[in-house]
Amino acid sequence: MSLLAPPLSLYVHMPWCVKKCPYCDFNSHGVRSEPPPYDAYTDLLLADLDADLVDFGAAVQGRPIISVFFGGGTPSLFAPELIERFLDGARARLPFVDDCEITLETNPGTVEHGRFDGYLAAGVNRISFGVQSFDDDKLRRLGRIHSAVEAEAAVKSAQDAGYTNINLDLMYALPQQLLDGALADVERAIALQPTHVSHYQLTLEPNTAFAANPPPLPDDDHAWAMQEACEQRLAAAGYGQYEISAYAQPGRRCVHNLNYWRFGDYLGIGAGAHGKWSDVGDGQVHRRWKTRLPRAYMEARGGPARIGGDSLVSAAELPFEYMLNALRLVDGVPLADFSERTGLPPGRIAAMLAAARKRGWLREGPHQLHTTPLGQRFLNDVIASFLD
Known part of the structure; x- marks a missing residue:
């Protein structure tokens, strides 16, 4: 069998957040006394993209982008004009399909009122809120910087700005959570009428604060009962489950994540970003990841030192x-x-x-x-x- 080139997406990593959450194992770095160099980082993202396009050559050049995902960290720390600058630059380098899905991850505690108008004008057509819970006690235990009321206000602000494609991230099996609490979170999410809900179990990941000092979590049987009950409630509200932790209204499945799950290709731009691409010419599946620390990534200025590693996915691993x-x-x-x-x-x-x-x-x-x-x-x- 010959290898065929699958759809191509673009992942852009924004590594800074206000405060690192104790469960988080993502490449995120809390903002300290001085504000991060958002402006310079945006320009270096485009330099990174330029260098990858040269390195990958015909394997990716000219292939249309079906989705863009700004992940983090907290991408909503970046002003709309910086998001627009990157998107304009990316479109000048690669074709975007007409209905390209462009998602921005957002922390409800970091978005200033009125910014959603700017993100929409910049080309972002999907917002993903990291709500996690609508229980203020659980939010404090998770180290979140927002309250339930702030989360609801942020979602409504995005809707008022014109967003019609919104995802809410929710966690279950939280510290000392009961079934009723997990269902209450789902009820409050449904009341906001998002188009998509990501509902996933809190797990203890290595090298996190929770792994070092584990909180009291529900056992596996209780966690499974929460998953089943919440799944049924989401289904009754019109959210069809299409992946282990993803639920969507009809026609609102996440294009970007579907491309991951279908083993599509994606360029990974930014500190710690991972990419995967299929080279029809050599019949191989390749992976590349970028150096994790923002300072080291920026000091590379789009040069070879920005690369954390390259690898071929062997036939045994595929x-x-x-x-x-x-x-x-x-x-x-x-x-x-x-x-x-x-x-x-x-x-x-x-x-x-x-x-x-x-x-x-x-x-x-x-x-x-x-x-x-x-x-x-x-x-x-x-x-x-x-x-x-």
């Missing part, structure tokens, strides 16, 4: 890498996509598929990769079964 993403999708993916995105023949995973079906993890059927409810519950075990 089945696991593909399933790590694709099996998160509730509806699964066509089996033919495996070969198109990896360049490997279907026979490469035939024995693995047979073993997973025998365990009841995958549905029967020769044309679709699709987990059963049991497979969804034990997804980590399912994915691990595709390790070579």
Whole structure:
């Protein structure tokens, strides 16, 4: 089988936030006494993009961008004119599809009133709010800088500015949380009428403050009960689950994240950003990541020192890498996509598929990769079964 070039997205990392949350393992850095160099960083993002386009050559040049995602950190610390400057520069270098989804992650505690008008004018057409909870006690335990009232006000402000595509991030299985509390968070989210809800379990990640001093969390059975109950409530409100932690109104699934889960390609720009691209010419899947520390990234000024590493995804690794993403999708993916995105023949995973079906993890059927409810519950075990 030959490798086909999948859709291409653009991820842009903004590494600064007001305060590092104790559960966060992202490449984020709290703002200290002096404000970060937002203006200079924006220009260096474009220099980074220029250098990647030269390095990757025909593998990416001229391919249309289907989505852009500004992640962090807290991208809403960057003024709208800086977001516009980057987007204008990116469009001058790469074609954007007409309906390109452009998402900006936003902390409800950092957005100034009126800024949403500016982001909309800059070209951002989707806002993602890191709400996490509508319980002020839980927000304090999570180290968040906003209150529930501020979160609701921020969402309504974005809606008043004209945003019709809004995601709310919610967590469950929070410290000492009960089922009623998890459901109450979902109810308050639904009342705001977002188009999309990301609902995921709080986990203790290595090298975080919570990992060093774990808070009292619900056990696995209670966490599973919260997930099931919240899933049912979201479904009743018209939010269809299409991925383990993603729920959307009809026609509002996240284009950017779907491209990740379908093993699409993405350029990673900014400190600590990761990218993945398929080179049809050499038949290989490549990865690149950028150096993590903002100061080191900026000192590289778009030069080779900005690169944290490059790697080829080996044929032995590709089945696991593909399933790590694709099996998160509730509806699964066509089996033919495996070969198109990896360049490997279907026979490469035939024995693995047979073993997973025998365990009841995958549905029967020769044309679709699709987990059963049991497979969804034990997804980590399912994915691990595709390790070579």
